[in-house]
Amino acid sequence: MQFQLTDELIEQVELFIEQENDKELKKFLDEFHYADIAEILDELNLEQAMYVIKLLDSETTSDILMELDEDNREKVLKNLSAKEIAEEVEELDTDDAADIIAELSESRQKDVIAQIIDDEHRAEITELLAYDEDTAGGLMAKELVKVYETWTVAGCMRRIRGQAKEVTRVHSIYVVNKEEKLIGRLSLKDLIVAKSDQKISEIVKVNVDYVNVNEKVEEVGRIMAKYDLEAIPVIQSDDNKILLGRITIDDIVDVLKEEAEKDYQMAAGITGDVEADDSILELTRARLPWLFLGLLGGIGAFLIMEGFEGLFTGEAVVLFFFTPLIAAMAGNVGVQSSAIIVQGLANDDVRGSVNSRLIKEMLLAALNGTILAIFLFLFVWAVKGEMLVAFAISVSLVAVIVIAGLIGTFVPLFLNKRGIDPAIATGPFITTSNDILGILLYFLIAKSILGI
Template sequence: MEEQALEFELTKEFRDRFQQALDEHDDLFIRNILQDVKPADIASLFVEFTTEESKYFLDLLPTEVQSEVLRDLDSETRKKYLKLHEPHTIALLLNQLLSDDTADILHELPVKEREEVLVDLDPELRLQVTELLRYEENVAGGLMAKELIRAHVNWTVVQCIEEIRKQAENVSKFYQVYVVDDHDKLLGRLALQDLILSDARKIVADIYEQDIVSVETYMEDWEVAEIMKKYELVSVPVVNVQGFLVGRITIDDVVDVITEQAEEERQMMAGISESVEEDDSIWRNTRARLPWLLIGILGGLMNAKFMGLFEAELMRVTAIAFFTPLIQATGGNVGIQSSSLIVQSLANPDFVDEGLWKRLIKVLFVALLNGLFLSVLVWCANVLLFQEYTLSLIVSIALFSVVLFASFIGTITPLILNRFGFNPALAAGPFITTTNDLLGLTLYFFTVHLML
């Protein structure tokens, strides 16, 4: 049915026919056309139709499908959709979801409505979600789900298999069994293959692996993502400060974290100061973009004022003004390249520990080679075009200096921002561009002043 999902996303014919069905309340057509469509694809229809229309066609589908669609909606769309529901109805939908998804959705509701929904949740789910709501959303405790498979270290293989069957009723997917002691302290893990192939008379203590990677409830989400990436885990157990098993985090939760981080850094690098989307309000989009645009304007005014200080040199050799865009563009590009690589490397927590000076020296040699190549290329081009040897030499020396300093600034700025707790992605956007514009002009005109 993937072909059908792709069709309704892309074709105007489907949208027009579906709109007609909504207008005419053709419930049979809507049910038939959506019955085999995946929830994530149904969620994409919310972009095409109004919130009221979306609620209408979603109400025609089974409750479990409605719940999955609700889970797959983006946060802003989900908030608008839930405003059309009573707390009791929201609770009926959330009862179909896992505890972590339920907690994430409840975090988006106003406190009063959240409390009303909690009252109507199934008792077991309410207990699990209440515990999850104690944690902030950006830590392991806020990411984890309470549903998991655990086995006591002294169970027999037969007893363990029987208990897994019981526990699996509340767990949609599981990849391994977590082994605990009498107090629920995490001891290790048990692979399903080892459990199935083991002698029925053995106990879990004889076959489980003590070597297990776990995360603490207070650990930040990006740290969890790095651990799961490093050890290639599809799920990881979560323990509290006493080492007791309290939940697990699966790879789909971590993918969401990585996606959000990438989006945030991309917007930072583009000079957008807060997380926004194109369909957000005009004021929100303006507010997010304006600060760095103002910084760019300030940098441009400073550039103009700075060039005025060298009016005598410009009057003397007007051709030097022709090369200011070249100097500024090269400095900006080199700075962004350097800062982008450092920002990417800083995603690895061991980056600074793995020989920082060695990396900086490598950056220096790369800048030397790039600067030498570009300056020689520009010198040859200027000699051929202008037959001005002195001017060509000035531009080439200035360009070489700009490449070196821009590379240094682009490398050191993310490290400094990271050291003081700021997002290093800030250094890979307008900040570096504006800084290197000023730096490039300074070096260029200073070289002109000395050589003339």
């Protein structure tokens, strides 16, 4: 039953399109899940993709649209009229509908919204569009099952039958008072197990998790993952607790994946959301700036080494041969320590003062550095036979590792305090600055030890 995107499959679809064999094409695609059809469309050219979209009914195509690659969706939307987009949007839950519309230009947004027939749907989408996409409000949907605390279980079941038809998945039933304030929650299970003449207020669970509409999505994700929640209600403010919407775990899965991918790419020196299948130009745009930063760092290293050109005589020449080693070690240590801090911050388990972190990293780096330096000392002494040179290089290595570790620890903590994404620190940024600083430190220390 597993879907496999094969070349044969795509060729088959392309053939149906070429032959304009609508009946067979529809029958063929009906076998697949919309997420699979989206994968197929991602492989077709725009004209072919549009052909398929015009062919299938809007219930399916709206779901397909949500699953398309962002670039492809943009192209498809450009080829649809405002009325056609409104028809797609009409089929979607409010959160997905708002996401689609948010991707359009402002003037098109107005055109599309004006074409939405269902008044309530239009009003709800307009409300959602007002929230920042990085907040709970930008992620929530208006669809939820809501009951009043004064209802009975039987009355509740009757009305839920009506509400539930519009809600894809009933995770929780939210209980509100007549001011729409969130009082608690119920599961469908609770309702089924309860007696039909009981009042909702008797069986409601008042211990309900919720998030504020302005809460950052990362924090919403952390809360839902920590408490194993499958849906969380969103309230207007901590004072009035008015129920505005709900966020479901599948949206959070997407957020967590995106976050992780972004951090990973940042650590690798890639910006923007690129994929292996993007064009060379898009990939260049994502990669070249960081490489350029590395180039500048290398030029910095060159200038420092040139400044020490005077050492270029006798035994000290060997110092120059160890600069790649010093630079590499400074870079590695820096990335290690900043990665641990970045991950700790993401999981919200970096507690205690900055100073205690720095002291710990200093001890750790000194320990690691000393072990590595002893090895390096023995190697250089054995190979070059000059103990003082070996000593100078090894002592510098320890110093460079300690400083790199401290910078790697400090920079993400500092960025985080300033409200900047600390993951930036792990990329070529830390490596490059540590490279330069490491080489400078190395020559300064070695020079003073050798007394030249």
